[in-house]
Amino acid sequence: MSGGGGGGCSIVWFRRDLRVEDNPALAAGVRAGAVVAVFIWAPEEEGTYHPGRVSRWWLKHSLAHLDSSLRSLGTCLITKRSSDSLSSLLQVVKQTGATQLFFNHLYGYVVVISLIVLFRLIIVFCDLALLNVLNFKKSNEDNFAFILCQFTVFPDPLSLVRDHRAKELLTAQGVAVRSFNADLLYEPWDVNDAQGHPFTTFAAFWERCLSMSYDPDAPLLPPKRIISGDVSRCPSDTLVFEDELEKGSNALLARAWSPGWSNADKALTTFINGPLIEYSKNRRKADSATTSLLSPHLHFGEVSVRKVFHLVRIKQVSWANEGNKAGDESVNLFLKSIGLREYSRYLSFNHPYSHERPLLGHLKFFPWVVDEGYFKAWRQGRTGYPLVDAGMRELWATGWLHDRIRVVVSSFFVKVLQLPWRWGMKYFWDTLLDADLESDALGWQYISGTLPDGREFDRIDNPQFEGYKFDPNGEYVRRWLPELSRLPTEWIHHPWNAPESVLQAAGIELGSNYPLPIVGIDAAKVRLQEALSEMWQLEAASRAAIENGTEEGLGESFESVPIAFPEDIQMEENHEPARNNPAATTRSYEDQMVPSMTSSMVRVEEEESSLDLRNAAEDGRAEVPRNVNVNINQEPRRDTLNQGVLQTVHNNNTLPQFNVTTGLANAEDSTAESSSTSRRERDGGEVPVWSPTTSSYSEQLVSDENGIGTSSSYLQRHPQSHQIINWRRLSQTGYFLKYWTDYQAKTSVKHMYMTQTGSSEAGGCNDA
DNA sequence: TAGAGGTTCCT
DNA sequence: GGAACCTCT
Numbered sequence A: 001m002s003g004g005g006g007g008g009c010s011i012v013w014f015r016r017d018l019r020v021e022d023n024p025a026l027a028a029g030v031r032a033g034a035v036v037a038v039f040i041w042a043p044e045e046e047g048t049y050h051p052g053r054v055s056r057w058w059l060k061h062s063l064a065h066l067d068s069s070l071r072s073l074g075t076c077l078i079t080k081r082s083s084d085s086l087s088s089l090l091q092v093v094k095q096t097g098a099t100q101l102f103f104n105h106l107y108g109y110v111v112v113i114s115l116i117v118l119f120r121l122i123i124v125f126c127d128l129a130l131l132n133v134l135n136f137k138k139s140n141e142d143n144f145a146f147i148l149c150q151f152t153v154f155p156d157p158l159s160l161v162r163d164h165r166a167k168e169l170l171t172a173q174g175v176a177v178r179s180f181n182a183d184l185l186y187e188p189w190d191v192n193d194a195q196g197h198p199f200t201t202f203a204a205f206w207e208r209c210l211s212m213s214y215d216p217d218a219p220l221l222p223p224k225r226i227i228s229g230d231v232s233r234c235p236s237d238t239l240v241f242e243d244e245l246e247k248g249s250n251a252l253l254a255r256a257w258s259p260g261w262s263n264a265d266k267a268l269t270t271f272i273n274g275p276l277i278e279y280s281k282n283r284r285k286a287d288s289a290t291t292s293l294l295s296p297h298l299h300f301g302e303v304s305v306r307k308v309f310h311l312v313r314i315k316q317v318s319w320a321n322e323g324n325k326a327g328d329e330s331v332n333l334f335l336k337s338i339g340l341r342e343y344s345r346y347l348s349f350n351h352p353y354s355h356e357r358p359l360l361g362h363l364k365f366f367p368w369v370v371d372e373g374y375f376k377a378w379r380q381g382r383t384g385y386p387l388v389d390a391g392m393r394e395l396w397a398t399g400w401l402h403d404r405i406r407v408v409v410s411s412f413f414v415k416v417l418q419l420p421w422r423w424g425m426k427y428f429w430d431t432l433l434d435a436d437l438e439s440d441a442l443g444w445q446y447i448s449g450t451l452p453d454g455r456e457f458d459r460i461d462n463p464q465f466e467g468y469k470f471d472p473n474g475e476y477v478r479r480w481l482p483e484l485s486r487l488p489t490e491w492i493h494h495p496w497n498a499p500e501s502v503l504q505a506a507g508i509e510l511g512s513n514y515p516l517p518i519v520g521i522d523a524a525k526v527r528l529q530e531a532l533s534e535m536w537q538l539e540a541a542s543r544a545a546i547e548n549g550t551e552e553g554l555g556e557s558f559e560s561v562p563i564a565f566p567e568d569i570q571m572e573e574n575h576e577p578a579r580n581n582p583a584a585t586t587r588s589y590e591d592q593m594v595p596s597m598t599s600s601m602v603r604v605e606e607e608e609s610s611l612d613l614r615n616a617a618e619d620g621r622a623e624v625p626r627n628v629n630v631n632i633n634q635e636p637r638r639d640t641l642n643q644g645v646l647q648t649v650h651n652n653n654t655l656p657q658f659n660v661t662t663g664l665a666n667a668e669d670s671t672a673e674s675s676s677t678s679r680r681e682r683d684g685g686e687v688p689v690w691s692p693t694t695s696s697y698s699e700q701l702v703s704d705e706n707g708i709g710t711s712s713s714y715l716q717r718h719p720q721s722h723q724i725i726n727w728r729r730l731s732q733t734g735y736f737l738k739y740w741t742d743y744q745a746k747t748s749v750k751h752m753y754m755t756q757t758g759s760s761e762a763g764g765c766n767d768a
Numbered sequence B: 001t002a003g004a005g006g007t008t009c010c011t
Numbered sequence C: 001g002g003a004a005c006c007t008c009t
Helices: A024-032 A043-049 A053-073 A085-096 A116-138 A144-153 A159-172 A202-210 A244-253 A261-273 A295-299 A305-322 A325-350 A361-365 A372-380 A386-398 A403-416 A421-431 A437-447 A463-470 A475-480 A500-505 A521-547 A606-620 A626-630 A641-650 A656-671 A696-703 A712-717 A735-747 A749-756 A758-763
Strands: A010-014 A035-041 A077-081 A100-104 A176-180
Touching: A010 A024, A010 A085, A024 A035, A024 A100, A024 A176, A035 A053, A035 A085, A043 A421, A053 A077, A053 A244, A053 A261, A053 A421, A077 A085, A085 A159, A100 A159, A159 A176, A202 A325, A261 A295, A261 A305, A305 A325, A325 A437, A361 A521, A372 A386, A372 A403, A372 A421, A386 A403, A386 A421, A386 A463, A386 A475, A403 A421, A403 A437, A403 A463, A403 A521, A421 A437
Parallel strands: A010 A035, A010 A100, A035 A077, A100 A176
Antiparallel strands: none
16 A cells, blocks of 8 residues: 555545544545545435435535635645546546545445335345345455446445445555544444443433543644645536525525534634523523534534534533533533434444334334325424424524424424324425434434334423423514514414404414414324324234234334335425325425525514515415314324225235335325325335345344333333334344444454544554 | 422433 | 422421
């Protein structure tokens, strides 16, 4: 391996580390000599989770900022448009004569799937073939075409695996590759319990992180100067991050946000010297001004989490010396949110499929309400619950939401509306500036009760009470729901209880200019209990079938009846619902359009912005059908699908995935007549099937004595059927999961990365 | 001081 | 909804 700067240049591959400060890969490149900085834009590789409009807007500006910083240091950012990062990387190697590649780790999910149904079939029929393929690969065969093929068709459990393939491929081409941890305080494999096992609850995980025997690496300074590699034969592609339709909406984002690493740095300083000290006191406020607003910067790696950690800890020490208890508490609380981000990566490392697959087995039997009217009302902030609606309007308008409000709106989504959680996650993904697959998956699974330490599913938070908790004076609601702006605080979070005279005085006509509650909370509670009973019943039936040996596969198929992702269900009201056209691949961006910024973001006159918002709500999107707003307490109509599902459970099916497909077709037929028809299905979200066809999974579920639980109370209430997936077992079950475990064991991913990282350079290739 | 009762927080 | 933490008697 060539070291030092004497030979060819180094490529520094930027991904989600768009900064020059505390960037170990860049620092290594600079140490090694001449540098070619590269960013490859390959959104297709992200499959369903390719970046939404607001994320793309951020990326565009962040890259421009990075390029400008690199230019001032002596080089520039080469950008490439690609459908395949690896081949683009190889191309850059050839064009620049690079002999080294440096990049920083990603730990997240990589999903390379677009034709999900097709993929199901591939899995069913090609299991063995893929196994052979893997063996082939493991034999160290250096076959570029094969790896590329695998790369584009195969859903990687982890970015680490993808990166490892890049490393293998480039090493075979004579390029020395090194990667670094730049995204986490501690590598996921370094944080284990006393037995050396990964933690399965956040509190224990974070406690361990904070008591590690060594501190996270101190942040690196930016390079003083960068010697540019020869890029004369390596032209940049022009990257297009927004179309004409999106530009108008995006222009408004710039009034509130400043992407770019040095702006991130400013935001960090501002926060530490300002809101941080009152972070604990203000944590119950829905107001964004009390938060760090760092999340989009962190997502794109514009600021290093280690720098955040160090600066905040320094502040904590100084406050501790002053005896400032509130400051100390605030820091702990803020660091906890940093810890949650760490934990999301930790989970995705240890449990690669948690963005698609509930970690607890029972939820796959939950009969989700598949109602596009509900979904639309939620998206548009027209559910009739002011706090929820205000949150959804803020999200829609600004691409951002306070963490508390995220919990409120997503909890409402799952528990009250009982819409498939993956729909909501996908919508967040498309609309949040800080959309982050790992964090969002953690959040939604927490809400959906699928984490061992998450909320119980059978608990419904009442948005009215939450409203008075997080927005006691109604300011937040009034800011985002101008139609309620004149309603007294007493009624602001439950206008449906307000006397007619009060409503009249406030200019509110419920069901007309503001909806009645879309679902009554009491009705939702009843409905949720029914749904849970049904879930346990189905789960028990499935288990019985498995024990009888009549049903081998279903227990493993976590997605028995798929529900299309919302992007597949076209969101516009003026289109036929996509259930009539599930294969439609056209994407609707309408729901991502930002109609207006409002006062909280742009600090313009309240009245003007309110008008904007109102206009936007009425013009920018199709109206929510009136009937959606007035059917309070109305039970969504059930169709016969569930009977079919039950039959499916009892039937002897050797290919459960086909049931899946059939179930989808049936569902489409049964609901084709009306877009406002409600129906229930057993699970949420169209999920690519990497569920195995082997039978070991279910047995492990049943027989596992080491299973981890949800909160014990919940378990106690459902001892009869609560089978919990053991996470260690989970990671060993299923074809792909098995693949990952094998991968970890046989290629020693951990060892590989440890020996590559700068912190243990003696074990890796030398830098000279 | 044990225990009742209230409050807070929950990834 | 309930564990964990308080305050009060």
